[in-house]
Amino acid sequence: MTRLLGRLGGWCARHGRIVLVLWVVAAAALMGSNLAFPSPTSNDASIPGTDAQRAHDLMKEGFGPGYATGGTVQLLVYSPDGPLIEDARKRAVEQAVERLRGMPHVVAVDTPFRMGGISSNLQIGLIGIRMQGHDGNKIAETTQALSKAAQPARAAGLEVVPADSSTPADKEIKTGPSEIIGVICALLVLVIAFGTLVAAMIPIFAALISVASGLGLIGLLGWVVDMPKQAGIMATMIGLGVGIDYALFLLSRHRKLLADGVPVVESVRRTVASSGGAVVFAGGTVIIALSALMLAGFPLLATLGWVTGISVVAAVLTSITLVPALLGLLGHRVNALKVPFLRGGGSSGSGWAGLGSWVARRPWRVLLASGIVLAALAAPALALKLGPLDEGYGTQGSEPRRAYELMATGFGPGSNGPLIVVAELPSKVAGPKDPIVDQLVREVKAVDGVAHVADPKVNTSGRSVLLQTVPDYAPSDSRTADVVRHIRAIALPGIDVHVGGKVAGLTDAGDRMAERTPLVIAVVVLLSAFLLLLAFRAPVVAVKAAVMNLVSLGAAFGALAMVFSIGLGSGLVGMDPPQSGSYLQTLFFSVPIESYVPLMLFAVLFGLSMDYEVFLLTAVRQAYGRHGDNARAVADGLGSTGRVITSAALIMVAVFVAFIAYPDAMVKTFGVGLAVAIAVDATIIRGFLVPATMVLLGRANWWCPRWLDRILPNLSVEGHEEDDDQADAPRRAEPVTLGV
Known part of the structure; x- marks a missing residue:
């Protein structure tokens, strides 16, 4: 694989203009088509074979219009100054009802002046509108049009708000300033890491092209499959993070080779042959983890998984084609526009190597201390609270939140579901x-x-x-x-x-998630471990890497439970409490987490955590192949990758933290979980826990039975091969057999 990637990288470096034009045209065409012909989105939470799905199917059989999902729209009418039955107010409401009856696709309108249509204080009324023949994918636009038709009631001083029985997860999530903030933060980290503006812009440009291409393709696929409304934001969030990181790994390797005097095209070839292989394997683990969501038995979750996987594929492809093309075009100008007072990536990594040596001298103590810290971080996960998220947690002052409060006040909290x-x-x-x-x-x-x-x-x-x-x-x-x-x-x-109904459907989703979660976790762990086995031909390393990723997940779920379930900081991340209270109550209150979020988060995090594992292990493996000293190899591997992994992690954390500013609760949940997991993974786990366990395992790290070594295909990842001029092909350490 390394030779094939090397030839691809060399070709792209020699034909940079062609590759650049092809990517820019493809991204512009895909994104332009998506903007010109936006596809419909759907958050169909139906789960085949469940009781809620059977009820939904029966609702469509002979009960008339309005009883299937999306067939009924409700408008709340509120009179702040007196009862709705007062003559002038009642006439205004009845005029609004008559106008609504004349709207397209409306087959029946229930006046609030009916049994159960008005609150006990006579100030809140509910207009029920049954629809037929309308576009179910444009229910939001339909609702707004109906709300505007109730203008006679507003003219009489009444408040008219469209009620919404959906959950915040059903709302279309539009892109906004968080992407810009994330990109700016990533650019700052890159400038500090490289010390030059040109080098810093390469990962940003490559990531933006990959995200645009991925989003464009996802938008076009929305015409042939039901596309969740969260698809775009999830693809953007993950695509930006991995796209910048993968390009960063390649760029760091290339600049080191240039500094060693390797010609530009040869440097690009070696970079793609080595670090490009690590990128392919790292991306492969992310895609495997996301693909396993198809086993969850929840179509919406499965679609979110493979849609997010498209953004990862785009990031991998731009990293091994577009980035080499840019490096070939720029040549030594990759180091142009140096920033004063910043040295950039010229550090030898001696600080990280020193940390590795320090860990190697006291592995048991480091292992114990790291375990205690990680256990403390994961402990709150036992309090994780799963459940539907209603509009009581929506943005304060928004129409859905206002409607929720009026419904709860006038007709009881259960009327919202x-x-x-x-x-x-x-x-x-x-x-x-x-x-x-x-x-x-x-x-x-x-x-x-x-x-x-x-x-x-x-x-x-x-x-x-x-x-x-x-x-x-x-x-x-x-x-x-x-x-x-x-x-x-x-x-x-x-x-x-x-x-x-919504609550019943989400109840079934939670039950299905609980039933299928062990299967999904087992498949993700086993397939990822198998991929690592192919990469490193070392069973112990493959199993250990999978276990380490599970440890970082514990810290992520602990953070989620602390912020949302326990409520220590839910207000600080922008969640609004379901009712007004004291200042402390607005900052600290419990928020349920949708039942499908932990499984989606598991898949994404397991794949992303494997990225840093692959790059660290390839460095340790290559060092071990050079001199055979395990403890020294751990220190060398940490020293050569510590700076770039830290920079990559900072970028990921910056991107994910920026998305916490989104008004959507699901995006906030992912932002918190991903940021904490990546931070813990790149510091405590990769800096202390992994080196300590590798030192303690010694030669067993690279043990492989002879029979297994013979049957495994040669797909090894050599992310940090020797750079002498004689080594056209990467060297691989011989497997340790330990007499087997």
């Missing part, structure tokens, strides 16, 4: 007054935690009945999921009871 109970009957019934239906209604009302059950509706076949049920608790309250399970447990002869 109604349950749709659909029962399949053993035989055809005459209508809603049938004894079987009456018995079902009584059973549902008797369930602990049910606040209200609407009048039953029987479908046209007479074989299914629908009950809109309001729980006592908010959608984010864990007790609401218990209500869902209790209703499903109703046992009546011949009647199958199903529960649908």
Whole structure:
């Protein structure tokens, strides 16, 4: 593989203009097509085979328009100065209702002046609008158009707010200043690391091209597959981080070779043959981890996984083609525009080598101290609180948050997440007054935690009945999921009871995640370890690397639990509490984490953590191959990679921290988790824990049974090969057999 990559890098360096033009044209064409023809997005949280999905399917069978997802729009009307039933206000509301009845795709409008349509204080009313034939992917635009049609009510001094039963995770996440902040922070780190503006701009340019290409392709794929609304932001977040990091690894290697007097094209060839191989393997582990999400049984999560993987593939491709092309075009001008007072990447890494030697002299103490620190960081993860995230945690002052508060005030907290109970009957019934239906209604009302059950509706076949049920608790309250399970447990002869709606769907998602999580983790760990085995031909190293990545994940989940579940700093990351309180209450309050987020975070973090493991291990392996001294090889490997891994980690952390500023809670969650995990991984784990364990394992690090060494293909990664002029091919240390 190294020879193939070397030839590719050399060709790109010699034909830099062609490669540069091709990438720029491709990125512009893909991104331009996406902007000109934006694809629809969908956060369909359906999970095939679940009870909520069965309820959803039954809702579409003969109950009329408005009962399938997206078929109903609600407008809240609030009178701050008196009751809505006062004559002038009532006329204004009725005029608004008449205008709504004339809007396109509206088949029925329920006035607030009906049973259950107005609050007990008579100041909050609910207009229900049933739709048919509208574009379900443009429900937000449809809702805004309907809200504007209620202008007669606003003219009378009433507040009209569109209600929203979706969760913050359903909101379309648009790009914003966080990307710019992340890029600026990364540029500052690169300038300090390299000391020259030209060198610093190369990773930024390559990452921007890869992100633009990836986003453009993702946008086009949105026309043929359901694309989650979080897809773009996830691809941007991960794409920027890995794109800059991969280019940074290559650029650092190339500048070192230039400083040693290697000609430009030969330097690029060697760089891509060595560090390019490490980039391919590192990217491969990220893609494997993300691809394993397809086993989670949650289509939305699986799509998020492979969509994010597209951004990683784009980052790898630009790193091994576009970056060599830029290096070939610039030649020695890569070191132009030096920044005064900054020395840049000329450091020998003696400080990191000294740390490695210090660890090698006291491995047991370092191992014990690192373990204690990491255990303390991971301990809060036991308090991780999973659950639906409702609009009670939305941005203060936003329309969805205002509607949520009005609904909770006027109709109870459960009205923001109604349950749709659909029962399949053993035989055809005459209508809603049938004894079987009456018995079902009584059973549902008797369930602990049910606040209200609407009048039953029987479908046209007479074989299914629908009950809109309001729980006592908010959608984010864990007790609401218990209500869902209790209703499903109703046992009546011949009647199958199903529960649908947002809360029920997310409850099923949480149950499916809990069921499939062990499988996903096992597949990710085993496949990543196998890839490392192919790269280093050392089973102990492969298994140890997988374990170390799991350790860094513990710290990430501990941070998430501390900030969101325990609430120590949720306000500091921009979350708004569900109700007003004291100053401390606005800073520290518990926030649930969506059930699918930990598994997605696991896949992303496991892959990203492997990046630094690959680059460190390749350096240690090459040093061990030169002199055979394990402790010295650990110190040499840490010394040669410490500076560049630290710079790469700082860039990743800066990018991820910048995304915490997003108003979306899911993005904040990923920003916190990713930033903490990368920081811990690049410092405590790569600086102390990994070197200590490698010193203690000694020759066993590179042990490989003879039979295994014979059957493994030669795909070794030589990220830091010898740089003498005779070595056209990378050298590989012989496997240690230990008599096996």
